[in-house]
Amino acid sequence: MxxxxxxxxxxxxxxxxxxxxxxxRNGTLRAFPVEGDSMPPYTDGTYIVGKYVESLDDLKIGKCYLFITKKGMTYKSFQNSSAKIINVITDNELYEPFTxxxxxxxxxxxxxxxxxxxELTNLKKDEFTAKDVYTLLKKEIEELKSSLNR
Structure with a gap:
């Protein structure tokens, strides 16, 4: 804080x-401690090293960013944006995308x-594995195909 x-x-x-x-070596870099479980495999105790982004127009879809806001810090994957909002998603399917x-x-x-x-070998059994990520991606692709066929 x-x-x-x-x-x-x-x-x-x-x-x-x-x-x-x-x-x-290039750019302004800073490390921030991770708290929470919304972006596996990062867990409490991990540090995210970020490179400063000069402009919100430089955000790239699918890339992960640490957003410092007036309400706090959040580490999320950038989805898209409009003139007034930024849409982000987490890597943990238990959490909904938000703006x-x-x-x-x-x-x-x-x-x-x-x-x-x-050590990564100390990850808890209930955390995401490669198989979990694959299953989630497969499910999302099937849902996208289904919505396109409607």
């Missing part, structure tokens, strides 16, 4: 810890990489 109240304070930004990642008002957006950070603080 400190970031939400201090993101525009140069002294606060200067006080943030730094790390050098040799494979990430973010453009006027609520403070900053946007595109996924550059992630840093896990736990």
């Amino acid at each position: 400190g970031y939400l109240t201090s993101y525009s304070d140069p002294e606060y930004i200067e006080s943030l810890q730094t790390i050098s990642l040799p494979f990430l 973010i008002s453009r006027s609520e957006i403070i900053e946007v950070w595109e996924l550059a990489c992630s840093i896990n603080t736990e």
Whole structure:
């Protein structure tokens, strides 16, 4: 929450810890801790390293972004947008897609990489597996085909 109240304070930004990642050199980069279960395989304790997005017009469909809004932070996949809203989706089918008002957006950070603080082999059994993702995608494709044939 400190970031939400201090993101525009140069002294606060200067006080943030730094790390050098040799494979990430260009642009403004920042790491944010993950909370929640809406974007598997990222779980609590993972850090999303984002590259600053200069303009909302630069968002790419299907890419993942960390949206810093007046209400908080949310890490989602960009779906599409209009003049007033951004539509985003999660990778966890338990959560519905939703919209973010453009006027609520403070900053946007595109996924550059992630840093896990736990071994991936320690994932809980109830989290998504490759098979779960395949099954979900197959179901969505079938639904799309069905809706196109109506």
